[in-house]
Amino acid sequence: MSEQDPSAKDLDYIVPALQRGLRILELFNSDQRNLNMNELAELMGGSVSSIYRIVQTLAAMGYLQKVGKNGYELGPQLISRGFTYLASRDIVDVALPHLNTLRDRTSLSCHLSIREQHHTLYIYRSFAQQRLSVNIPIGTRIPCHCNAMGKMLLSSMSEAELESLYQHVRLDDHMTSGPRNLPDLKLAISEAREQGWVLSRSDYATAIATAIRDHEGNVVAAINVSGPDAMMAAEGVLERTRDMLLECARQISAEAGYRPAALT
Structure with a gap:
């Protein structure tokens, strides 16, 4: 050699x-x-x-x-980690241009996440270049019940699946305004599922999140738009931002193969 x-x-x-x-x-x-x-x-x-x-x-x-x-x-460790990685890379490639466009249209930061057990894992961010911006680094893990994207990531799970996932997890160990017990979490997830989006406020910032679905209709990721309360509180901003977020999620889901059932 x-x-x-x-x-x-x-x-x-x-x-x-x-x-x-x-x-x-x-x-x-x-x-x-x-x-x-x-x-x-x-x-x-x-x-x-x-x-x-x-x-x-x-x-x-x-x-x-x-x-x-x-x-x-x-074993399950190898299989789950491998598929999680591949799925997360695929969804980043699909979502990236759409989130960048959403950031440019709203002048607000946008994030993409997947679920790892009961944590929200941030896998992409489209950072708004402003003095007051919400900037959560890629790789950050936050308990699902503590943030808007996490609630959307849990929204496709049944009550039995939620009970199994949170069987040994304490919800009152975190200093947040989120659910403090499993019944409250189930109620929050039910509301998120019915509404199709979640609004949360913390540390002078407001975030709106919604889900991304794959070709089988499963929730595989979540996206959000987040910014300082001062910007989000302006008249009409919240509603316009929510509508743009939902349209962005629709486009990403469509590229991921999702086709909503036809209304009858």
Whole structure:
């Protein structure tokens, strides 16, 4: 190998155990969904004892899942994280031009988020270049019940799903004006579902949020428009902003494949 070859220069930094763990995950595909320890060892060119600890580590972290007495398949952690990433990248690509246009039309900041368990995860922002602007960084996580987008992200969940999600979550640990218990959260989600949008006010700022749906009608993301109360309180601004937000969400959802059921 030449001196300039990056693979040659980086060889000293390879972690063999990590490399073997990733190779084990790569063994699973549409033709090999379930492999036992002997099959894994054979495909890896080693013994069962040489890969045992790696397999157990992957299983403990949820990247592999035990099936039957001695079989394994890809675990929920790997699958959910992979699909969450792919879905979030796709929706960013679709939503980006629409949110930038919405920001230019309203002179207000716009954000895009997805749900990670009971948190709102911000994955894109279109920042309004004003002295008074709401600017929440990409990667920020906020409990869903504490913000407008979070309530919209929860709006497609059934009562049973909400109960399961919030079974071990305390809602009164957060210093917000949001729901303080599960019945109040269910009521807020019901109102969001019926209205189709949510308005929230906090820290001298106002936000309006609505949902983004995919081709199956599922809520896959949420968007908002947010700005200082001083701007949003001007006559007619709130109503015009809400209407532009809803139209923006309609366009993004349509590009994501959503087709509302025809009225009869």
